[in-house]
Amino acid sequence: MKEIIQKFQKRFAWLAFFLLFSLASCTSVKNIVYFKDLPPDTTAVLYKKAAAFTEPVIQADDILSISIQTIDPTTAAVANQALAVQAVGASSAVGNVGNQVVSGFSVDKDGYVHMALLGKVQLKGLTTYEARELITQLAARYYKDPTVQVRFANYKITVLGEVTRPATYTMPNEKVTVLDALGLAGDLTIYGKRENVLLIREVKGEKELVRLNLNSSELFESPYFYLKQNDVLYVEPGKAKAAANNAARTQTIALIGSFVSVLIIALSRL
Template sequence: MTNNFKNNPPKARVWYIFSALLVTLLLGSCSVKNVVYFKDLPQDTLKVMKAAAAFSEPVIQSDDLLSITVQTLDPTTSSIANQTEAVQAVGASSASNVGNQVISGFLVDKNGFVHMTLLGKVKVAGLTTYQARELITEKAQEFYRDPTVQVRFANYKITVLGEVTRPATYTVPNEKVTVLDALGLAGDMTIYGQRENVLLIREENGQKAMVRLNLADSDLFQSPYYYLRQNDVIYVEPGKAKAATNNAARTQTFAIIGSALSLLIVLITRWR
């Protein structure tokens, strides 16, 4: 094969070298180093974080859907207070069921109230679920003896988009959700996702806040954005390897054209 290469005309050799370099660049465009999380952590020693990110409980807002249950010694009477309406959460998914979900709960109206049978209107906007539970328990004691009340978000949604296995809006069962939890629900990033430049979109005080997160750095655990809030959106941008993949057809076309030109040059050279 070496002798054949040496015997080829100079122009043909150039095309062979160009083709070899093109293949090498395509194969080497995606480094293993670029798909590793927290690559700053030492492999043979233990690193202890000085201070983890603080978690703050989310507060209830208008249009939230709450799961509220009142339990008493007589389940027949408590079922009256637990009557809810089914609401379809468009685009919401769970880890095992991707698609629209019908969720039952108490909808917080524009004025921040939930309307409960027998208990009446209860203002819960601005409260945490713990504070709302204490307030509803207080009101329930007017009608029931020793009631037990549970309050949690029924539509605590996180949206994950971009280079992940299952992009969707996910309804999570608890309020303490991290960036890693959200990516886990979405089946993790694909090999093409940029781990050093993950975009977090959050609505704060009626404005959109956008933050860049570096999942290749362990300082993420100390970030105030490590814990997510309701309606947060995570967008994983594609890297250069994705662009190369999308252009595979074009690259293949160029390779065919290059090969055809090389063959044409060889034929013309030999014909002369």
């Protein structure tokens, strides 16, 4: 009887050791340093092939913030009247998710915005700079030396997955990098896979999927370093996340192990 109990004790000891080793290996932290391929003593790195920024162009269904300013603010009030458009699921830069009402001029399916006094203005395919120049020329027919500002009112980027604050973010400007978006989302959690961030982009009605490696400094040379409107970043969870989600199961195993240990001790004293 004692020999049987001793063999059982040895087998249980090996099983307990194996379980502890497996849990330790699953929760180890790997690949959490950004751009770890850079030498630690590097003070400056010049990227001759650094990613080029391309200004986004206005598309149908965009919402534009357009303002015309003159010496007398009251004279341009009519042209500045814009409809309030509800952008479902949008959020501010501080991460408040929900329906957001955006005041601006909506671009219709044919690429026009409808402005009081100026009428229909074709803006599809233009950058905000080109749109500003065009509206300035049209406004000059009615106002003396008008100053025009044009920007996207719903320039949004979505960040999902293993980040601190996953949400859809309305960006304050058009020049947005992958790091900017992740910074707004509170950075990756310790469980996020930095070497395999998925970028989802719509190009001419089709989805383009790109993998980005935050561990490599080659990201600065990638044509996808600068994001475009409606881009989605998804950070996949690593193995450690699965281990964390299995915490309840681990506690159950520990309780069973404790019960078996008590049972072995009780049997050994018989």
